[in-house]
Amino acid sequence: MSERSNGTSSAGVQREQLLRDVARGLAMPQKELDPKYFYDERGSALFELITELPEYYLTRAERKLLESEIPGFIGQLQPRSLVELGAGSASKTRVILDAMVHAGSAAQYVPLDVSSEFLEESARGLRESYPGLEVITAIGDFSQKLTLPDIEGPTLFAFLGSTIGNFEDDAAVTILANIASQMRPDDRFLLGADLRKDVATIEAAYNDEAGVTAEFNLNVLRVLNRELGADFDLAAFRHRAIYDRDRHRIEMHLDSIDDQVVSIPQIGEIPLSQGESIRTELSSKYDRAAIGSLFRRAGLCLDDWITGADGLFALAVGGASRGPDSRP
Ligand code: AVJ
16 A cells, blocks of 8 residues: 545635635735745746756755765664655655665655645655655645654654745744654654855845746736636736845745736735735745754754755754654
8 A cells, every 4th residue: 555645625625725814914014925825836836947046056955965964864763754844846855765765764755735736746756766665645734733644653754945934933933843743752853944144145046037036926926816816917016035134034025016906806905005015925044043942942952953064054953852742
């Protein structure tokens, strides 16, 4: 048996959630949209292109770290299962799974993500490449309490790509605490986090010459047009990404070029004035102290902190410091 699925949310539930999130976000003084809605098929493909842009250093820096660190780490830990949050396209996953196969410990892989299409597609590829591995897809929102299938330990929980950076600190702590609550004493948590560095390097990564990031940003409006029947005119908005030095984070916005009114059935008419923005993403940058503090608040201890010589990106390794509260 190698095909199991742990999906819970139907399309209808997902649409209701979208409607609620959009209504709430666009009613705020600083209008905002949840970055998880970037990732329909087109958005996911655009993100894949972003990861190959010369300016977007994150993915390459993280992969390089994983390639050098994972074999030794997996050899030590000998994890039977890998639970991956926000599994996306699974290309980095293979670095971990290869090491698990090499260590002879690989039994189960549980990718958890919001979009079922991409998840199933990459699960199929992984089942083919790793015939001895049981791949159990889990559709879910990791801001909510995790419900995991029964899996063999020790388990490696991985949350890569600096997706953690999309969340305000309090929300990040909630996610990390959700993970911690699922961890047994032998389990380990691996987090990929983008590092603070010179502002020009960071800003360039979100303002690429080719304009792919701008397309990716605007794509969220396409998603709302399709899913909610909204009438956003993409040409009436401009991509903007700026680094907030005090809060150590990139903010992506869509600026309204003129005064305009957008209409979304079931939500209503939404006026935007010239220059007013919709904030579409936060991407926080960290250092060891910042991650250490998030871990502590979440009931995780920071056991290891690995950065490459280039200082671009970090891997944090942790364990649950309080012990599991919902697993045997
Ligand atoms: C996938 C959230 C890590 O914040 O760098 C890339 C998404 N946004 N370019 C990031 C993203 C704009 C990315 N994360």
